[in-house]
Amino acid sequence: MRNHLLSPQGQFPAASLIRRIAAICYDAFLAIALMMVVTLLYQQVILRFFYGSEGLKALAESGGLDIDPFLSTLLLFAVFAFFAKFWTHNGQTLGMQVWGVRIQNADGTAIDLWQALLRFLIAIMSWLALGLGYWWMLWDKQRRTWQDIYSESQVVQLPKNIHKK
Numbered sequence: 001m002r003n004h005l006l007s008p009q010g011q012f013p014a015a016s017l018i019r020r021i022a023a024i025c026y027d028a029f030l031a032i033a034l035m036m037v038v039t040l041l042y043q044q045v046i047l048r049f050f051y052g053s054e055g056l057k058a059l060a061e062s063g064g065l066d067i068d069p070f071l072s073t074l075l076l077f078a079v080f081a082f083f084a085k086f087w088t089h090n091g092q093t094l095g096m097q098v099w100g101v102r103i104q105n106a107d108g109t110a111i112d113l114w115q116a117l118l119r120f121l122i123a124i125m126s127w128l129a130l131g132l133g134y135w136w137m138l139w140d141k142q143r144r145t146w147q148d149i150y151s152e153s154q155v156v157q158l159p160k161n162i163h164k165k
Contacts, residue, residue: 003109006091006102012156014143015101017134020155026095031079038078042071084116100158115151122147 043065048056059065086093091102091110103111103119111119126133126146133146140149148154 003105003112005108006104006110008158009108012102012158014137015155015157017137019099019101019157020134020145023093023095023099023101026098027083027093030094031082034078034082035075038075039071042074080117080120083120084113087111087116087119088113100160101155102158103153103155105153111151111153115153118151119147119153122150 043056047059047065051059083093086096087103088110091104096102105111105115122133123146126136137143137145137148142154144154
């Protein structure tokens, strides 16, 4: 299946490290809010259904909710779904829209789900390596980060005065 063309179209320069980091910070607040909502729903709806109010209270007081691999997995999937939806739909998360950057393929089309998964996982590794995956763009001639390289996509700076349709 062919990916859809993103609007506006054209040749755009690679986004700067500062703009990328600014968009990441903006999106981090949204991702944290999403994780808070997912955690609340998980604990107040799903766990309450299985344990009941008193059982859930006892579980919380005993520290049983401190480490929950199911919740951690659920949060990872929720955050990935958040980014994947925006990246594959219009190439921009809310933070990227604010800072005027977009993820796209070299031909101007939206990335697919596999590319989004690669970007997401490589971005996590980039941060775990103390941000080296992002700093990499300072040495790369095409100004690509690790996730740009491995997902075969690019983050571009959109012009300010182009109106979206």
